[in-house]
Amino acid sequence: MDTGAQRMNARSRLSTVWLTVVGASVLLFLCLPVLIVAPMSFSSAQSLEFPPPSLSLRWYENLLGNPIWIDAGKNSLMLATLSSSAAIVLGTLAAYVLVRGNFPGRHLLEANFMAPMIVPSIITAVALYIFFARIGLLGSFTGLVLGHTILAVPYVVLIMQAAIRSFDIRIEQVAATLGASQRQILTMVVLPNLAPSAAAAWIFTFVMSFDEVVVTLFISGTTTTIPKRMFSELMLQVNPTITAVATLLIAFNLVALAGLLLLTRRRGFPGGMG
Template identity: 40%
Template sequence: MNTLAYLRQLRLSHVLFTVLVAAILLYLIVPVLIVVPMSFSEARFLQFPPKEWSLRWYEAFFQSAEWMSAARVSLITAVVTTAVSLPIGMAAAYAINNSSLKVIRTLQIVLLLPMMVPIILIAAGVFFVYARVGLISSLTGLVLAHIMLALPYVIIALLAGLRNFDMSQEMVARSLGMNRFRAFMAVTLPQIKPSVISATLFAFITSLDETVVALFISGGDNQTLTKRMFTALRDEIDPTIAAISSILILASLILVVVAGRNKQG
């Protein structure tokens, strides 16, 4: 009886766990399942389910100079943020991984702070600093802010790879005549490729998806797509927003799939 009771309890626990996981997945997926159909609606307002189907809101997005300008700013910012964050994050992660100096530990805390501080406080602080130095509504200011926000995720992803790597291999390469940089490029970097891909993905998506800081410091010709979407939600709610959201969802899925395949390769 005790064994049967235990097996029944175990089975019940398994069923409850499965139901809980399914409920969480539905909670995460349902908003996506609602947004995508709404983007194909013929109606002039957000409607679910759509009564008639159309591509008019995708056409409205691609034919709008304002939306295209915002998309261009977001893409440029994300690409530059990623390109700058990776080498800085790599240098920081390498130093943190190979040093026990207190100054390096302090540097680690400072670099990871943007991930721990509420984003609204960061946005307010960046705004007041930029207001003094004239970087409000500038692409340079936007990129610098996004680099600060992306760096913690880049460092954590790269640190995970470095801590699973046997650094003695790099030491052997250096003992054979390679300098530190060549040894890193030839031995270490290829073996932490999955972490580099993850860091690249984190940096790009962090920049592309960032909204709060952009609300404070972007504007004019340098308005990001997320800020433009926020403004549209406030002033003119139409399915164009759903169309853009669907495009961003598709882009994110493509990036994740490509990154996953590169990791396996």
């Protein structure tokens, strides 16, 4: 028995070591582009070169001094802010109806909300291109906001559904017995308690909209965003300024991820009642 137990312990330790090695290798493989791109953004070389011959901020100066990149950054920020805010409102209301409602076709409606998250983005982009061309929104900033909102709503619905399900329905029932209307229950009882989850969903959809490129390329027209500008630069030439943009985007995503972790740990997730 002792020999059998020792063999099992040895196999368990070997499995743990093997799993650690594989996990570390995968993590290193995923982080390797970041470990290469970030140092290259501080290179003084005229072209992409790794390792950099010396350190310099020339590509960050070129980025911040270029009005095309500045305008693209402003457009990306405005687009992400508007689309994520619209998605939070629409997605939260939809999630509340889907969770608390009981009506025919509810599952079909839920599947319809999840469709943009399942369908490949290229198909969504082509569909939006055709639809917006018929209604006159193709190439407009309004159409671009609507397109990004359509992509973001499913993620909001998914997150807020989990948050609403974890929220005790008896609290809503108590509010109803005290004379609160359905609108008062939603605005004064449910939404304040779901605020941390809504904030996390907003940050997630903001980052997603900020990084979106496929749908943007199809329906943006002359409006330029950071991802679209990066795509255009890579198509025309390999400009080292791209490494500075990529490094800033990586830093931006890390800050957003830290914000998500802070929200979920301080208030509890998904219901915000922790």
